[in-house]
Amino acid sequence: MLKVEGLQVFIKGIEILRNVSLEVEEGSVVCLLGRNGAGKTTTLKTIMGFYKPSKGKVEVDGADITFKPVHERTRHKIGYAPEDLKIFPWLTVEENIKLAANTAKRDYEEATKKILQTFPELEKLLGRKGYYLSGGEKRMVAIARALAQNPKYLLLDELLEGLAPRVAERLATSLKEIASKGVGVLVAESNVALAKMVTRQVYVIERGEIIYRGSIEDALKDHKVAPVLGLL
Numbered sequence: 001m002l003k004v005e006g007l008q009v010f011i012k013g014i015e016i017l018r019n020v021s022l023e024v025e026e027g028s029v030v031c032l033l034g035r036n037g038a039g040k041t042t043t044l045k046t047i048m049g050f051y052k053p054s055k056g057k058v059e060v061d062g063a064d065i066t067f068k069p070v071h072e073r074t075r076h077k078i079g080y081a082p083e084d085l086k087i088f089p090w091l092t093v094e095e096n097i098k099l100a101a102n103t104a105k106r107d108y109e110e111a112t113k114k115i116l117q118t119f120p121e122l123e124k125l126l127g128r129k130g131y132y133l134s135g136g137e138k139r140m141v142a143i144a145r146a147l148a149q150n151p152k153y154l155l156l157d158e159l160l161e162g163l164a165p166r167v168a169e170r171l172a173t174s175l176k177e178i179a180s181k182g183v184g185v186l187v188a189e190s191n192v193a194l195a196k197m198v199t200r201q202v203y204v205i206e207r208g209e210i211i212y213r214g215s216i217e218d219a220l221k222d223h224k225v226a227p228v229l230g231l232l
């Protein structure tokens, strides 16, 4: 289990996360739902080690990794696809994936074989440069790159945002498939409809604090939570 407990994070002297606790089980998809500026990206980045919390901890399968350096997180089986994707535009899809596999000291051929099972459409794109990919293809490569590191937990930051509904559905199906193979997937989302495509299980974050944990349907019935979600 990936377990986050009572995170408090200050950025430039401002308290951005106040009290964030959440759990992601292997084989499940969990959504961190919240409006713009609520603290989703900061939460994921703290799990990845880009920010050091002043309170709280991050645990992976019982091991405390709160203060482990960023590059060690892949060793602790956490994969991450950031909001801005960070696909290298002048490298091919193959090279982008290779780089990630190498970073995790993983065999590229073996990693790619598994990735193509999830995203068969990437096969014909392997030689294409990142620059020439469509929005949906870029998201696919971002997920593929995280998968190349063979994570047990996968963190994805608003990867379904702005895609055509059909493409978003396609990616959502892949995420569920990835989870069904035993990976714990945490997706940050600001859009209820997109969140619903991947999971029912949500944590709602508002002003750096988790204000709700449960199903999306129940959240929409909760008189304190619904207004927050209504504005998403």
Ligand SMILES: Nc1ncnc2c1ncn2[C@@H]1O[C@H](COP(=O)(O)OP(=O)(O)OP(=O)(O)O)[C@@H](O)[C@H]1O
Pocket (backbone or CB within 6 Å): 011, 012, 016, 034, 035, 036, 037, 038, 039, 040, 041, 042, 043, 083, 190
């Ligand atoms: N590096 C930073 N410097 C200053 N303020 C920051 C920094 N990073 C985040 N913040 C602030 O922290 C708050 C939470 O930001 P965060 O990016 O975590 O929100 P988010 O939920 O991911 O929002 P979005 O939906 O817009 O991506 C915001 O008010 C943001 O302005």
Ligand SMILES: [Mg+2]
Pocket (backbone or CB within 6 Å): 040, 041, 042, 083, 157
């Ligand atoms: Mg964000």
